[in-house]
Amino acid sequence: MLPVESKRVSEMANDPHRPLAEAAARGDRKAAEALLRALLPRVRNLVRYFVRGDAEVDDISQEALVAVLRGLAGYRGEGAVQAWADRIVVRSVFAHIRRTRVAEKRHVEYTPDLVPVSNDQNAHGFLARRKAVRALDEVPDDQRQVLVMHHVTGLGVREIAEELAIPFETVRSRLRLGMARLRSVLGDDEEPEARSS
Amino acid sequence: MTGEYPRQRTPWPRELVLDDQPGPAAHITRAKSESLIAGALLAAGFDESAPPQLAEALGTERHLDTERPAPPRRRGWLFQVAAVGALCFVGMGSASAAVMLWKRMVEPTPAAAPIVEKVRKPRREQPVVVEPAPVEAVAPPVEVAPAERPRASRAPEDYLDDANGLRAKKRWREADKLYARVISTAPRSSSAYVARVASASVRLEHLRDPRGALARYRAALEQSPRGPLLEEIRFGIAESYRALGQRAEERRALESFVHDLPSSGLAKRARARLEELAPRQGARVDEELESK
Numbered sequence: 001m002l003p004v005e006s007k008r009v010s011e012m013a014n015d016p017h018r019p020l021a022e023a024a025a026r027g028d029r030k031a032a033e034a035l036l037r038a039l040l041p042r043v044r045n046l047v048r049y050f051v052r053g054d055a056e057v058d059d060i061s062q063e064a065l066v067a068v069l070r071g072l073a074g075y076r077g078e079g080a081v082q083a084w085a086d087r088i089v090v091r092s093v094f095a096h097i098r099r100t101r102v103a104e105k106r107h108v109e110y111t112p113d114l115v116p117v118s119n120d121q122n123a124h125g126f127l128a129r130r131k132a133v134r135a136l137d138e139v140p141d142d143q144r145q146v147l148v149m150h151h152v153t154g155l156g157v158r159e160i161a162e163e164l165a166i167p168f169e170t171v172r173s174r175l176r177l178g179m180a181r182l183r184s185v186l187g188d189d190e191e192p193e194a195r196s197s
Numbered sequence: 198m199t200g201e202y203p204r205q206r207t208p209w210p211r212e213l214v215l216d217d218q219p220g221p222a223a224h225i226t227r228a229k230s231e232s233l234i235a236g237a238l239l240a241a242g243f244d245e246s247a248p249p250q251l252a253e254a255l256g257t258e259r260h261l262d263t264e265r266p267a268p269p270r271r272r273g274w275l276f277q278v279a280a281v282g283a284l285c286f287v288g289m290g291s292a293s294a295a296v297m298l299w300k301r302m303v304e305p306t307p308a309a310a311p312i313v314e315k316v317r318k319p320r321r322e323q324p325v326v327v328e329p330a331p332v333e334a335v336a337p338p339v340e341v342a343p344a345e346r347p348r349a350s351r352a353p354e355d356y357l358d359d360a361n362g363l364r365a366k367k368r369w370r371e372a373d374k375l376y377a378r379v380i381s382t383a384p385r386s387s388s389a390y391v392a393r394v395a396s397a398s399v400r401l402e403h404l405r406d407p408r409g410a411l412a413r414y415r416a417a418l419e420q421s422p423r424g425p426l427l428e429e430i431r432f433g434i435a436e437s438y439r440a441l442g443q444r445a446e447e448r449r450a451l452e453s454f455v456h457d458l459p460s461s462g463l464a465k466r467a468r469a470r471l472e473e474l475a476p477r478q479g480a481r482v483d484e485e486l487e488s489k
Contacts, residue, residue: 032238033234044225047222049215058225061222065237066241070241086215130220132210132212133212136213136375152214189400
């Protein structure tokens with residue numbers, strides 16, 4: 001067995017969500033509930049990366065959780081449950097975006113983000129993430145989507161091109177433009193191209 | 198993962214990672230989280246209250262063993278349950294009426310009251326499926342009003358959540374009171390830190406209380422001198438001085454803001470305000486004398 005393959009098999013064997021997913025696929029309600037409880041924080045975080053503001057996060061997350069449960073029958077145990085669920089969440093988000101594409105785009109005002117902090121130990125990290133995602137809110141939607149798919153969910157350019165049904169070069173271009181915009185919002189105006197020259 | 202994109206040239210902000218730790222999604226209360234999960238389970242056919250046979254009869258069969266998942270039928274489930282309940286009710290009512298009529302014909306009774314009782318009996322035995330309980334489980338999660346929540350086991354962040362809700366509804370004074378409660382409940386917590394900044398913002402922008410705002414901002418700065426809301430606090434201090442008419446103090450606060458936090462999203466506004474203040478050179482001496 002190749003080292004990479006053996007590592008992958010080991011990861012799958014240690015996947016804490018796998019028994020829950022298998023039991024849930026057999027119709028075990030308690031397992032399904034436990035699985036959703038385990039996945040929910042990550043699902044909400046991923047959804048927030050894709051959409052501006054917090055208003056729609058929970059509705060989309062719930063749709064994504066339903067899609068995860070419904071997709072369990074098709075889960076073949078190839079890879080970690082979390083990574084598999086991430087893909088389903090991404091598709092649910094895009095389905096939602098397609099449905100609401102005509103919705104008016106809102107400008108995000110710069111106002112203090114005074115959200116509740118759930119855990120003192122993680123409070124600073126939480127607020128830093130909130131601040132960073134608000135910078136991401138300033139990136140145009142099409143660029144933001146490929147940035148999140150590539151940098152947050154770890155998809156390659158080819159996979160993104162297939163997922164979004166757009167040319168390979170378009171993905172690369174959106175990644176570059178999106179990154180430049182993000183850096184500009186974050187206060188680093190130096191363009192990647194300028195730096196490399 | 199493919200390496201077609203030159204990632205090393207454009208490092209991704211380390212804050213933007215995906216895990217199950219808090220952020221970037223906003224805080225969610227336990228009740229809302231449970232409601233969200235319950236709704237998803239129900240929509241996917243994992244309804245505990247509905248036995249499998251009933252669920253199947255109503256079209257919410259568990260599709261997990263099949264390749265093609267059934268489409269969502271959330272509302273349909275409700276309508277069908279209601280329809281079955283209504284049919285049962287009508288059927289039972291008709292049967293009771295028939296029995297009553299037959300009894301009247303066979304052994305007429307002078308007392309009307311017992312007959313009424315017999316008619317009422319099926320009503321009390323209405324099928325439970327008519328009860329609206331599933332409606333709440335199916336409906337999208339709705340934030341429970343603060344007054345309806347159990348108070349005993351509430352954490353400071355729950356109060357903070359409520360206060361933010363009040364602020365969103367423009368109920369400024371009530372929001373400020375609730376922020377104060379967060380601060381007094383756990384004064385050194387991060388929730389109190391956020392509450393201090395939120396309260397300051399409400400006092401400054403909506404309650405016409407810049408002095409109170411300044412006190413809150415200073416307290417937040419004292420609690421966490423390099424906290425994540427440092428930019429908001431320091432800019433807020435400058436804004437509070439502006440509202441108080443203390444121009445010299447405002448200018449000093451803005452100058453130190455621009456110096457210490459040049460890449461802040463608020464630095465542009467700070468610079469613009471400094472430019473507005475700059476032409477008043479003649480008044481500058483007076484202001485400085487005034488501030489001394």
